[in-house]
Amino acid sequence: MSIDTSDMPNIVPGALQPLDIAALAGPDAPQHPPRILLLYGSLRDVSYSRLAAEEGARVLRALGCETRIFDPSGLPLPDDADADHPKVEELRDLALWSEGMVWSSPERHGAMTGIMKTQIDWIPLSAIGGIRPTQGKTLAVMQVSGGSQSFNTVNQLRILGRWMRLITIPNQSSVPMAWKEFADGRMKPSALYNRIVDVMEELARFTVMTRGRSAMLTDRYSERVETQEDVHKRVSS
Numbered sequence: 146m147s148i149d150t151s152d153m154p155n156i157v158p159g160a161l162q163p164l165d166i167a168a169l170a171g172p173d174a175p176q177h178p179p180r181i182l183l184l185y186g187s188l189r190d191v192s193y194s195r196l197a198a199e200e201g202a203r204v205l206r207a208l209g210c211e212t213r214i215f216d217p218s219g220l221p222l223p224d225d226a227d228a229d230h231p232k233v234e235e236l237r238d239l240a241l242w243s244e245g246m247v248w249s250s251p252e253r254h255g256a257m258t259g260i261m262k263t264q265i266d267w268i269p270l271s272a273i274g275g276i277r278p279t280q281g282k283t284l285a286v287m288q289v290s291g292g293s294q295s296f297n298t299v300n301q302l303r304i305l306g307r308w309m310r311l312i313t314i315p316n317q318s319s320v321p322m323a324w325k326e327f328a329d330g331r332m333k334p335s336a337l338y339n340r341i342v343d344v345m346e347e348l349a350r351f352t353v354m355t356r357g358r359s360a361m362l363t364d365r366y367s368e369r370v371e372t373q374e375d376v377h378k379r380v381s382s
């Protein structure tokens with residue numbers, strides 16, 4: 146099967162292969178296109194972290210994934226609005242819909258941006274309607290910066306990924322001097338672009354391989370003990 150790369154001039158024809166879901170996950174596993182939510186951490190009109198996420202989304206779609214990109218404009222600060230605020234509901238619905246995520250943040254003062262952290266802080270770790278929005282799902286982390294090469298922000302995003310119990314994939318993207326790497330809304334061809342393609346391929350594969358097994362992978366002894374103790378308390382009270 147070939148891939149349509151007509152809107153991706155940086156891709157070398159024939160070098161990108163579609164996801165083989167049956168080979169990766171087995172013929173009995175879910176075969177639907179992996180659902181990936183992409184978050185970016187900037188409200189600037191021309192935002193390189195958004196453009197990097199958009200490049201990632203194009204690659205994911207070419208591989209055979211479904212993608213959604215959340216626009217963080219208008220999202221209130223955590224606890225400054227109720228959870229039924231439309232932007233919060235939109236974000237939470239997308240998190241529930243997703244089977245994997247991409248977090249793409251700028252580096253500001255050596256750290257992820259407030260709007261990046263705000264989005265993650267609005268996604269609860271606990272279950273909504275019986276489903277945990279992040280636990281056992283996959284995550285890829287990306288950063289852009291104005292200065293020289295740095296990994297401060299991807300390292301912080303990894304810590305957050307662990308905190309949200311996401312399966313954070315090994316590969317990652319960090320684009321230094323991002324202002325040099327984009328023109329007219331698209332990323333120029335470079336090793337940095339190729340790295341984004343690598344990260345998306347890896348994310349799609351990990352998502353397909355783990356999504357049908359995430360309940361089993363995230364089952365915890367300590368939580369089974371807590372559940373048994375709760376039942377015991379209810380029965381004996």
Ligand SMILES: Cc1cc2nc3c(=O)[nH]c(=O)nc-3n(C[C@H](O)[C@H](O)[C@H](O)COP(=O)(O)O)c2cc1C
Nearest residue numbers: 187189192193194251252253254255290291292323
């Ligand atoms: C207040 C502020 C602080 C910044 N701090 C850093 C920094 O610590 N390291 C760095 O490499 N770039 C820094 N930058 C540059 C941004 O990372 C760069 O402009 C990036 O493209 C912003 O992301 P965006 O294009 O998605 O908005 C800073 C920019 C601003 C406005």
